Amino acid sequence: MASVHSTLTYWLVNHPKISNFTWTEGETFGSTVFFVSLVVSVYLSATFLLRHAMVSLPSLSPRILKPITAVHSLILCLLSLIMAVGCTLSITSDPTTRFLHAICFPVHVEPNGPVFFWAQVFYLSKILEFGDTLLIILGKSFRRLSFLHVYHHATVLFMCFIWLRTRQSMFPLGVLTNSTVHVIMYGYYFLCAVGCRPKWKRLVTDFQLVQFIFCFGILALMLSQHFSGSGCSGIWGIYFTAAFNGSLLALFFNFRSKNYVKKTTEVIKLS
Numbered sequence: 593m594a595s596v597h598s599t600l601t602y603w604l605v606n607h608p609k610i611s612n613f614t615w616t617e618g619e620t621f622g623s624t625v626f627f628v629s630l631v632v633s634v635y636l637s638a639t640f641l642l643r644h645a646m647v648s649l650p651s652l653s654p655r656i657l658k659p660i661t662a663v664h665s666l667i668l669c670l671l672s673l674i675m676a677v678g679c680t681l682s683i684t685s686d687p688t689t690r691f692l693h694a695i696c697f698p699v700h701v702e703p704n705g706p707v708f709f710w711a712q713v714f715y716l717s718k719i720l721e722f723g724d725t726l727l728i729i730l731g732k733s734f735r736r737l738s739f740l741h742v743y744h745h746a747t748v749l750f751m752c753f754i755w756l757r758t759r760q761s762m763f764p765l766g767v768l769t770n771s772t773v774h775v776i777m778y779g780y781y782f783l784c785a786v787g788c789r790p791k792w793k794r795l796v797t798d799f800q801l802v803q804f805i806f807c808f809g810i811l812a813l814m815l816s817q818h819f820s821g822s823g824c825s826g827i828w829g830i831y832f833t834a835a836f837n838g839s840l841l842a843l844f845f846n847f848r849s850k851n852y853v854k855k856t857t858e859v860i861k862l863s
């Protein structure tokens with residue numbers, strides 16, 4: 593067990609590429625406002641154009657679409673697992689920083705080292721997640737091309753960029769919780785794509801809701817640190833993240849009540 597831990601710690605924290613990582617605006621891949629704006633604009637335009645083009649085109653056959661969807665979901669499930677483990681080990685392996693550092697960076701924190709490395713991987717993984725939208729459109733599953741879906745995929749990229757740009761406190765816990773939830777979510781999508789639709793769909797939604805509520809709990813802790821101590825880094829980024837989380841919380845409550853609560857009420861009425 594100890595050797596598994598030390599092997600993982602080497603490959604996910606102490607490897608020179610990770611421990612010597614520095615996020616530099618304009619130098620690190622994807623680290624400019626131009627890049628993030630361009631990628632999100634291309635995503636939104638392509639989504640809009642393809643959505644309308646597909647109305648007159650046939651959907652991709654499930655025989656082709658399902659295996660691609662399964663591979664895509666499996667890659668994101670495994671990548672999320674690696675990010676969750678990497679980020680956990682990065683937070684816990686330095687005895688001088690640990691938990692408080694993960695929620696409140698000192699004001700003049702340098703954007704380098706393992707947690708910034710994992711935030712960069714997390715940021716780029718959000719571009720890979722755009723594949724979800726493409727798969728939905730190619731399968732003409734337009735019910736699932738919801739406002740929640742497109743709004744989430746477009747805005748989350750800005751949020752991750754802001755995390756890095758403002759050296760935002762709390763992001764290590766954001767990477768950790770969201771990656772953990774995405775292991776379950778992409779695991780669910782993978783099982784659906786291979787034809788074993790799990791019975792625990794509702795649990796996935798509940799986990800997603802819990803992560804947003806958890807973020808508000810951590811936010812309260814971070815703000816108390818910020819105002820009672822010598823301050824935390826990236827405060828304006830925190831306000832953006834809090835507003836985005838709040839909007840997702842509302843959208844997910846709406847999704848939950850439409851998909852589960854109403855169905856449960858209908859079943860009760862029928863019986």
Ligand SMILES: CC(C)(COP(=O)(O)OP(=O)(O)OC[C@H]1O[C@@H](n2cnc3c(N)ncnc32)[C@H](O)[C@@H]1OP(=O)(O)O)[C@@H](O)C(=O)NCCC(=O)NCCSC(=O)CC(=O)O
Pocket residue numbers: 661662664665723724725727728733736740741744770773774777780781782784785793794796797798800847
């Ligand atoms: C249970 C949920 C995870 C998903 O709800 P849905 O109603 O979309 O789920 P569903 O039962 O229709 O999904 C099963 C279908 O998805 C297909 N599918 C498989 N992999 C996929 C992928 N990577 N992207 C999109 N669709 C995929 C399967 O083949 C299957 O198709 P078929 O039915 O043809 O067999 C829910 O909690 C949720 O997140 N709903 C919001 C919709 C959404 O876009 N979520 C992801 C981004 S938000 C997010 O990610 C927030 C966060 O950070 O936590």
